Amino acid sequence: MWVLLILLVVVGLWLIAAYNGLISLKNQTFNAFKQIDVQLKRRHDLIPNLVSAVKGAMDFEKSTLEAVIQARNQAVKVNAAGPDAIKQISQAENALSGALSRLMVVVEQYPQLKATGNIGQLQEELASTENRIAFAHQLYNDTATQYNTKQQQFPTSMVAGLAKAQPSELWEIEDQGERAVPKVDLSSR
Numbered sequence: 001m002w003v004l005l006i007l008l009v010v011v012g013l014w015l016i017a018a019y020n021g022l023i024s025l026k027n028q029t030f031n032a033f034k035q036i037d038v039q040l041k042r043r044h045d046l047i048p049n050l051v052s053a054v055k056g057a058m059d060f061e062k063s064t065l066e067a068v069i070q071a072r073n074q075a076v077k078v079n080a081a082g083p084d085a086i087k088q089i090s091q092a093e094n095a096l097s098g099a100l101s102r103l104m105v106v107v108e109q110y111p112q113l114k115a116t117g118n119i120g121q122l123q124e125e126l127a128s129t130e131n132r133i134a135f136a137h138q139l140y141n142d143t144a145t146q147y148n149t150k151q152q153q154f155p156t157s158m159v160a161g162l163a164k165a166q167p168s169e170l171w172e173i174e175d176q177g178e179r180a181v182p183k184v185d186l187s188s189r
Contacts, residue, residue, distance in 0.1 A: 018159040025147035029168050032140035039133040040093060046129060047072045050122040064106050071099040086169045100126070137171045144168035
């Protein structure tokens with residue numbers, strides 16, 4: 001009789017621990033996603049300042065500036081929820097990253113722009129923000145992978161249904177161009 005009672009208590013405690021572990025990882029994944037959101041907001045706030053600073057010095061590159069503005073506005077508009085959220089936000093942010101890369105190339109081509117102090121400062125702020133976004137993506141993917149793995153491991157997988165655990169989608173690079181190795185040319189011309 002005591003053995004059965006001890007066995008029931010152990011199983012009950014294990015069920016509670018497994019359930020709480022899944023909920024904890026689910027909340028960590030949600031928090032990591034919100035940290036990405038914070039950094040994306042910072043990026044979205046910096047872009048208009050950078051565009052304004054560059055705009056005065058380079059009216060002739062309007063298409064590049066307009067592409068950045070349009071991509072930023074599209075990224076800000078994405079307000080997705082549910083399992084498609086990561087994919088939709090990722091696509092919009094990847095488009096914005098591409099437009100920003102083109103703007104940085106244009107800025108590099110015009111030394112008089114680089115000499116402007118506030119443009120340099122904004123570039124540094126944006127580069128710092130991009131690093132923070134990359135770190136937030138990594139933290140999210142690490143946490144989501146832990147959560148997904150925990151759901152799939154036996155015997156926790158039996159509790160996953162009780163915890164209403166759904167696999168978290170990982171943040172991925174959609175644009176194959178971003179996967180390409182950049183060409184670095186240090187030769188003087």
